[in-house]
Amino acid sequence: MSQYAILIYEDPAFYANMSPEAWGAVVDAHTTFTQQVFELGGSLTGGGALAPTTTATTIKGAGTVTDGPFVETKEAFGGYYVVEARDLDHAVEIAKLCPAPGGGVEVRPVVDPTTNPF
Amino acid sequence: MLSATVRVAGDLDVAEECAQEAYVSALRAWTRDGVPERPGAWLTTAARNHAMDRLRREVTLRRKLPLLVEPATVDPHDPADLDWPDAAVPDDRLRLVFTCCHPTLAPEARVALTLRLVCGVPTPDVARAFLVSEPTMAARITRAKKKISEARIPYRVPGRAELPERLDSVLTAVHLLFSTGHTAGEGDALVREELCDRALHLARTLAALLPEQAETRGLLGLLLLTDARRATRTDEQGRLLLLADQDRTRWDQRAILEGLTVTAGALASGPPGRFTLQAAIAGVHAMAPSLEQTDWPRVVHLYDRLLAVWNTPVVALNRAAAVAFADGPAAALPLLDELATDPRLAAYPYLPATRADLLRRLGDAAGAAQSYRRAMELTANAAERAFLEQRLAEVSRAAGAEPAPG
Numbered sequence: 323m324s325q326y327a328i329l330i331y332e333d334p335a336f337y338a339n340m341s342p343e344a345w346g347a348v349v350d351a352h353t354t355f356t357q358q359v360f361e362l363g364g365s366l367t368g369g370g371a372l373a374p375t376t377t378a379t380t381i382k383g384a385g386t387v388t389d390g391p392f393v394e395t396k397e398a399f400g401g402y403y404v405v406e407a408r409d410l411d412h413a414v415e416i417a418k419l420c421p422a423p424g425g426g427v428e429v430r431p432v433v434d435p436t437t438n439p440f
Numbered sequence: 441m442l443s444a445t446v447r448v449a450g451d452l453d454v455a456e457e458c459a460q461e462a463y464v465s466a467l468r469a470w471t472r473d474g475v476p477e478r479p480g481a482w483l484t485t486a487a488r489n490h491a492m493d494r495l496r497r498e499v500t501l502r503r504k505l506p507l508l509v510e511p512a513t514v515d516p517h518d519p520a521d522l523d524w525p526d527a528a529v530p531d532d533r534l535r536l537v538f539t540c541c542h543p544t545l546a547p548e549a550r551v552a553l554t555l556r557l558v559c560g561v562p563t564p565d566v567a568r569a570f571l572v573s574e575p576t577m578a579a580r581i582t583r584a585k586k587k588i589s590e591a592r593i594p595y596r597v598p599g600r601a602e603l604p605e606r607l608d609s610v611l612t613a614v615h616l617l618f619s620t621g622h623t624a625g626e627g628d629a630l631v632r633e634e635l636c637d638r639a640l641h642l643a644r645t646l647a648a649l650l651p652e653q654a655e656t657r658g659l660l661g662l663l664l665l666t667d668a669r670r671a672t673r674t675d676e677q678g679r680l681l682l683l684a685d686q687d688r689t690r691w692d693q694r695a696i697l698e699g700l701t702v703t704a705g706a707l708a709s710g711p712p713g714r715f716t717l718q719a720a721i722a723g724v725h726a727m728a729p730s731l732e733q734t735d736w737p738r739v740v741h742l743y744d745r746l747l748a749v750w751n752t753p754v755v756a757l758n759r760a761a762a763v764a765f766a767d768g769p770a771a772a773l774p775l776l777d778e779l780a781t782d783p784r785l786a787a788y789p790y791l792p793a794t795r796a797d798l799l800r801r802l803g804d805a806a807g808a809a810q811s812y813r814r815a816m817e818l819t820a821n822a823a824e825r826a827f828l829e830q831r832l833a834e835v836s837r838a839a840g841a842e843p844a845p846g
Contacts, residue, residue, distance in 0.1 A: 324592050409594040410544055411602075431591045439590050 323406040325367065325432035326413040328420050331397040334374045336424025351421035359405055364416050368404035397425040404432060443536035443558070445487040452557060452585050455487075462487035533558065534649050535595050537642070541610040542593045549584040550613045551620070556581055559638045569620060569635055603653065611659045611715055614642045618663050622670070636667055647702070654709035657702050658716030664699030665722035668692040680827040684731040696726045714750040717742055736766035753782045754790075761794050769798040789818035793828065800831070805839035 337345070352371075359366045375391040375398045382388070391398060403420065407413035410429070417429045433439050445455040445462075462483050476482040540553040552570065555561045561569075567577035587593065598606040621635030643660040650656045672686040703719040706712065712720070721742045728734035743759035757779055764772035776795050785791050796811035812832040819825050 409592040410542075411594050411598075414544065429591075439586075 328403040329428040330401040332424035371401040443532035655713040657706035661703030661719035668695035680823040717746040
């Protein structure tokens, strides 16, 4: 089994004016997903949701601190899961079920620090 | 040979090295003892043995090597695994093809990897085939191999449920390989011919290994029927010849016969997919004694069915061209007008080229000339440009001979 990060990229505008009911449905969808990971034979080893990019602070090279995200994009990085999967096919199978109604997800292998992947 | 070795070695680079070592030992052993009865099997066994040796030597190191296979498939300590029957080889080849054409790799990388690893074409030749520099192609191949190992793209034939979709990616790569050779944009004609042969060989292998998947036979039929016209696609000067101007007596009748047989088999195996339908269309052309005596209503019908399973503007354009023969050019013009609004065809030279041809047949020389010029602006293909230039000269003469309108 290997670790893969599922990175969620979504348009923050999608959530901005959401009713409490709709938000509740989003939260439910994520709860369902965390169960589905195990049903598919994978496991969940981490994850988290991030507050919007308007709350972000960026520190670049020389220590200059600025307001805002590292990169300004329409679809911003907003949350992630770390899953254990057999291989990329399995990880993609799992990631396809990850809720991301305002965008999509990116699957990236998590590096084993004993080897340099670059 | 490489595919059998990669299963043992579990790593593409190691497998490539082992294959090279096998050639070196062959050189030594065959000079000493003569060429064995089955040189291919000898080489495969030698390469596998090299891989085994490495495995034994490097068990610890190997743990750190990215694995491409489930280790359970080979036990290096079980002597039975060292002498697989050759029947295992096609399976390995198939795994390798599915890995190289994995949908998580970039489409251009899939074709390049297939050429490099499945067909064993050296990187400089792969680069020439795709008109990119050698370092660019080497980087593209390295990047793809790295993704296979780092992201752990599995080295296996997909299960029944995902097979049709994954197979489509493989068939598309093989078809692209063939088209790259067949369309001969520019560059070395010999390299191009080799691409067509490689693609045909791959299609044959896939059809033999996955006969229950009708689309493998559809693709083989399509390639055979298209390739049967290879000798007649250009004239002595290398200029492009349209279907209308090709000497049909020089079409390869053996390839046509085989193509028709394979296609008929694919058509009989349930609802046809896009490769089978394209093969069926190529089959109608192959059987027609001339362009005029082609069964155009049947061609249009087949395009209708193709659009139902594969709705792309290029298929719609080809359908329009067929309608122009079945019902006359005037009937097809409105279809082209509709397609002209599709942004996906904005830079597609065949759209203005088709319009030019329809206008020429309708006697609108000035309109045809304008469309030929537009098509010339869009094509990068020397043979096609030469053809368009010639047609432009013809309609320009016709326009000059006519009294000026009004």
